[in-house]
Amino acid sequence: MKLDELNLEVDYFQFDEKFYEKVDATPLNNPFLISYSKSVCDLINLDYKECEKEDFVKFINGEKVLKGSIPFSMAYAGHQFGYFVPQLGDGRAINLGYINNWHLQTKGSGLTKYSRQGDGRAVLRSSIREYIISEAMHALGIPTTRALALIGSSHKVYRDYLEVETGAIVLRVSPSWIRIGTFEFFSRGKNPENNLRQLANYVINQSYPHLKNDEDKYEKMYFELVDKSAKLLAQWMAYGFQHGVINTDNFSTAALTIDYGPFAFMDHFSKHSVCNHTDMEGRYSYNNQPEIARWNLEILAYSLGKICSFQKLISYLKTFMSKQQEEYLKIMNQRLGLDIDLSDDGNLDLMIDLLEALEESKIDYNCFFYEVTKLENFDNISSILDIAVFRSPLENWFEKYKQLIKIQKQDFFKMKELMKKTNPKFVIKNYMLQEAIDVAKQGDFKLVNDLLKIAQNPFSEHKEFERYAKPTPLEYSNIKLSCSS
Known part of the structure; x- marks a missing residue:
């Protein structure tokens, strides 16, 4: 389909x-295309060649408005680092409308009513990071917003230490942009019950359409969100993903990973790792993420409690942590090739021992699982020990692993197949993204597109990028980033 044919x-x-603002984008100076995702084009039936035309760049830059589109930004509230902020919103994002149930949004398009002290812009480095990681998460099977394209410009933007950077825009797509913070905003002011019912119905139509005609549909919507969020957090934890800023305004009511800021995939394993340098107290540390998600869902219950049974919501929320752990153990067993049905408790003790061994050995988290996948037998583990700073914790753990395999009579070949499906060769790390950012600042965007290819195909060999399958260099390991990153 041609760009002009999209409706x-x-x-x-x-x-x-009062819940939105109709607003036009403020175009960037001298915009140009950096990259586009063919797989996301497929979601909206857009011909690939259309993305290489000048009109496509004008569309992302806000100079061209598609048929049926009326650009707008949404208002919402939110708990930021635990403190309630009554007025937030799309401070640098503009919604364009939807097609095929995919809602299009540009990030970095200029000032809106909700920009507060911001400039409504996104810089090149943060845009590259969000563009690539959106597609990387999807390829790992982790629910996420997607990214259709990325444009750059000569537009000057000022950020940390008054450094002059250039503006960029990511065209994001999502089944929903509604957040817990949206419910918080709708629950205040006049007629909160009517507003909340209208919003809840909207979310059900978007994300839970099978509930439309059910009794107690608002409670059931919440129950499903609890279940989906438990699974999402299990996936984050199992793959070592850190969101960095899990405020209620960054928490999707469709259980998607949303709003990528100072995120990170774990380098060497550290359960108290914090990837956001403004998170001084470690509220959003790796280990805290499930509890923060549960807390966010509790905040949502206070809003929804105005239109349905608060007690039923809170009672169901008590299942969140156990469901998250159950899903987490399921994935972790898969990462080790273990048939969980052959265990009595999901091999919980083995997993606890593994995390301790990973942390004590200071080994790259995802590289560990990839190297286990490559083993021809579990007696020769030198390839794993060679990438650990300290070897003995892992040597001791492998003895427990081998003993459990023997007791449970796990089939080695089935284990290998399961691990191959679960453990990618490549996980996008921040040092890789920084390499792409550094050359992009010089006008070279080849590595951006190479990383996109790797991100979208993490289980493929990509022989020319073998170095990215190796551990993160120690000097770049577990670096903290800012919210403007």
């Missing part, structure tokens, strides 16, 4: 005008 729809104007 967007907008369904947000059913709400009162």
